[in-house]
Amino acid sequence: MKKNSGFSGFSLKALLLLLVLMAGGVSSSLAMDPGEALPDPVLEQRARDISRGLRCVMCQNQSIDDSDAPMAQDLRRIVRERLESGASDAEIKEWVVKRYGDFVLLSPPVKTQTLLLWAGPLILLALGLLGAFIYWRKRGREISPPAVLTPEEQAKLERILSGKDQAQ
């Protein structure tokens, strides 16, 4: 009997190696079917970037790049078809927004309506800092003790310090 029974020993190792390599190569985006990808890598990259910025309206916290919903699949296909026909990124986003509104963009556009949304956190931070500053100034003034004792208070202090034990 041979030690590493020649052929079968090799093929078992090869199989294990193959499995390990396959496991390492699993794509991070499970929603997309590899068949959906465009042959042109530049276009495909644009497709992925645009898809990541579009909300899946069915599963509303996912992008269409991430979502398994059938509508996400349709939109991914539409994005790629439009890219192939020469549309720009802006034109494609406009096409989707025309049908679903600004809500479909995961990064809301800066318009007058969304100005409050964008500026809100900064405004709140400024208000908070202002409030903290006012409070700090106020506290500073209140805490500063009177520097001088009145004559009665001075006498009282001396009596206590000299140990006359006026338990008052």
Add this chain to the structure above:
Amino acid sequence: MKKQFSTLIPIVVLAIVVAFLGYRLFLVDQGQRPDMIPSVQMGKPAPPISLPPLLEGGTPLSSDLFSGRFALVNFFASWCGPCAVEHPYLMQLSKRSDIVLVGVNYKDQNGREWITKHGNPYAAIGADTEGVATIDFGVYGLPETFLIDREGIIRTRHAGALTKDVWAEKFEPIIRAATP
């Protein structure tokens, strides 16, 4: 006095936040949840529809069918629960002569069986296997129903099962106002 005033501020802020959240809860009670997307196509011309028929020998679905009547476009599928709930009411609506009721069957392997089993309220049913019409109308869930007026403008839309109450509140008034 000044000290008392400043301690009121957080209470006032809290009251405002509570009032706002209370208002949002009230809206939910009225049926308006934050995840409902408003239709951005209200008041705009309806996208043209051109779909192959769902049923064998059926009429293809095209906007030409509407020809100067009020049209009700209902997006449905066999895998959609509320669609079964609204179906009996659609059967009733189909009897009206002042509206054309058409259906768009979205991504459905069992559409034909479902219609055969439940009954067909539609003048025509389009099979939207690629989601073309569904996305053109900005549909984000099923069922959704659109009312298109005689000039081809989308006047109102309801996301969710179409009930007698929804019809009376949202759809009927528009048809009445347009009918002398």
